Amino acid sequence: MSERLRPRDLAFLSEETPESPMHNATIEIFEPGESGFDHEQLLSLIQDRISFVPRYRQRLQTVPGRLANPVWVDDDQFDLGYHVRRSALPRPGSMDQLRELVSRIVSRPLDRSRPLWEIYFVEGLEEGRVALLSKTHQALVDGVDTVDLGQVLLDATPTPKSMESDDWHAQRAPSPLGLVAGAVRDSLTEPETLVDTLRSQTGSALRNAGAAAERTRRVVNALSGRSPVKDSPISGALSQQRRVVTIDTPLADYRKIRTVHGGTVNDVILATVAGGLRAWLMTRAESLKGIRQIRAVVPVSVIDSELEATSLGSQIAAHFVDLPVGEPSPLVRLHQVSYSFQAHQATGRGVAANRLAGIAGFAPTTFHAIGSRVAAAERRGYQLNVTNVPGPQSPLYAAGARMVSSYPVPPLLPGHPLAIGVTSYDGRVFYGLTADRVQLPDADLLGVCLQEALDELLEASSGSRVRAPRGRKRVTKKP
Template identity: 70%
Template sequence: MSQRLRPRDLALLADETAATPMHHATVEIFDPGDTGFDHDRLVALIEERISFVPRYRCRVQTVPGRLATPVWVDDRDFDLAYHVRRSALPRPGSMDQLRELVARIVSRPLDQGRPLWEVYVVEGLADGRVAVLWKSHLALVDGIDTVDLGQVLLDTSPEPTSLGRDEWRPERAPTPIGLVTEAVSDALHDPRLVWDTVRANSASALRTVGGAADRVGRVAGALANRRPVAESPLAGELSQQRRVVTVRTDLAAHRKVREACGGSVNDVILATVTGALRGWLMTRQESLSGVRRVRAVAPVSVIDEELEATSLGTQIAPHWVDLPVGEPSAVVRLHQVSYSFQAHKDTGRGVAADRLAGISGFAPATFHALGARVAAEELRRGFAVAVTNVPGPQSPLYAAGARMTETYPVHPLLPGHALAIGVTSYDGGVFYGITADRDLLPDAELLGQCVTDALDELVDAASGSRGRAPRGRRRPSKRVEP
């Protein structure tokens, strides 16, 4: 029996447009050493391990007449060479050149007629390094039946574990009559599927009508020569192109701030993002006027039986935090962020960072995808930016013997959202990945510099700090003047 897409998966596919491709990505940089790590070695590794994520060889098949939600079916024309691609920078390639290439690749939607993923092996980086860019659709990686392919490819030792080639044979493609018969059978056995189908079809129709109404409204406004309402610098109508900024920092610096001021490394990361946004907004003097807080959604890992289970042993829930960009003191900003997470900590549902980091494989790739899914589901509740922080292992990982030295998440932009931020800690580093709309945030590179400046400011403040972040329920300072 074919596996049917759930309504939330279908919504992620239906909401995708040329301006809002709904895939997440990860950029990993490897030091091949003398392993000869290259495109061919990665293809061989994927051939060995893709059987652990069988959906990566499936495509989406619609049901005639939309009598039921689509199903995942084996792609009988599956071609690994199509999905794993080779690229190169002019030697010696710089990080700026890599970021520009990554931005162009992540701007392009995936082909929904094929399995919803792509991998790019980018050679030519300075010092012989090799970059690998993973793209997977949010509908593909649900954390329940499928984790990110990147999670199953990395080893804890430079000596890779050989699993041999799997003997996969695609199942026979379902016929239109077979799809209809299966849909009727499923509906008889589980009446909820009827409601799922009605809800999915209704949502699709509403999106079509809503999009047409929005276009008519913009045309009418233009004909009336009305001036547009001033928008937040973090919001606007997205273009079809992106900017990608990467920032590498030291975990030791974050821990130093935590030890001096209290809280957690997660609090320090959110305070760093807050300081970066403040510094960036101050460069846009007209944008800082009236801005005191930036509403953010920060997905968190919890243990909650009422939420949908995942194969990772935890559930992902949204957490809302107002980033105090109007507060001039770096330490007070940290205290306010720490206080905002105190209620979450007090519930006892939170999952310790070391437990997340200890999950087998490279789990951050999957957790970032799940965080992006949560942000997409919470879009109607209103927020300015999504910030997903995932702790990873603090020992090196390897792909076909090559050591991974850096890893940067690249989150999708949601409709109307010009910025998304992902953070991964790994092997002594904290890696910030910033995705921005190319037209709305032409100065996104400056925001990356502001991340470094904000962390330096926290470290300097912590060196002279005498007070620690509040551990209890005491309300933090309310100073918000810029």
């Protein structure tokens, strides 16, 4: 029997517009090594392992009359070559050129008539490297029944794990009459099906009403000559174009700051984000008098039986933190961020970063996908989404090629023209910024400001003695 789409997943589809494509993306860069790594090897690798994520060969089928939520059915026209695409940069391709290519690709929504994912194999990078750009719809990866494809493609050693490819044949999709009969049967025998259908239809009506009200407000503003009111410098209507910014920093820098001041690497990363935002706002001549803080949602891993379990061995919850962009001192910003997480840590629900990164077969892509889902559910309570994932600190490989970089590319939600993803992996910390190309044309400058904010924290931590925040052990740096 086909599995029915859940209301939360249906909402990602219903809320999707050309301005707000609801997919997560990841840029992974590989060194091919002596054995090489080409498009054919990637196709073979995915063919061998796609059976571990069967949803990647399924498409959505609507029920006539919308008597129930759509169902996942096997795609009888499934074409792996359609989903695994080949691209190239003019050699030697630079990171700037790769980012520009990625920006164009992630701006486009996925084809709803096919399985909701794509992977681009990008050749021509300098030093003989290649890049994989993956796009996966938020309705596809829930971290419960389906993990991200990237989770099963990577190995811990250069020698790929031996896996038997399945002899897959698509099951026949139900007829329209069969879909209607299944909807009626499920509504009568499974009360939750009827509840989910009503919830989805009610939610759709509310979303349509909200969208109509927003369009009316824009028309009234235009006729009256009034400019739209912006709640903050990082809010506003989205365009159909994106800009992607990447930053590569050493994990050792964050650990050094943490050793001197206490707290966690996550605290240092968020303090870096706060400092980068502050410097960037100042370059835009934005007055900081009314922008003392920027409220961010930071999805965190917790142990909580009341939340939906994930394949990561824990649950993911939203944690809100006010980033102190109005504070001039980098150390005070760090301590304020640390305080905001003390209450979370004191509950005993938090999952340590090293435990999460140590999960067998763990890949950051799945956690980023779940974090984006959490942020989407809380979209009206914050201005910025920051998803920070502690990845493995040893190399990972795809078909024998070593992965040297992993940059998350989080989706933008309506009214939120900036999102930040962070992945720590193999001694590095990789930032991926997704920005609306029209609202934030200077997103590249924000990337520079983030790097400078980290340097500022390092410089402020170079003294022989510092004051630790209350409740934390004071550390004296050895000469």
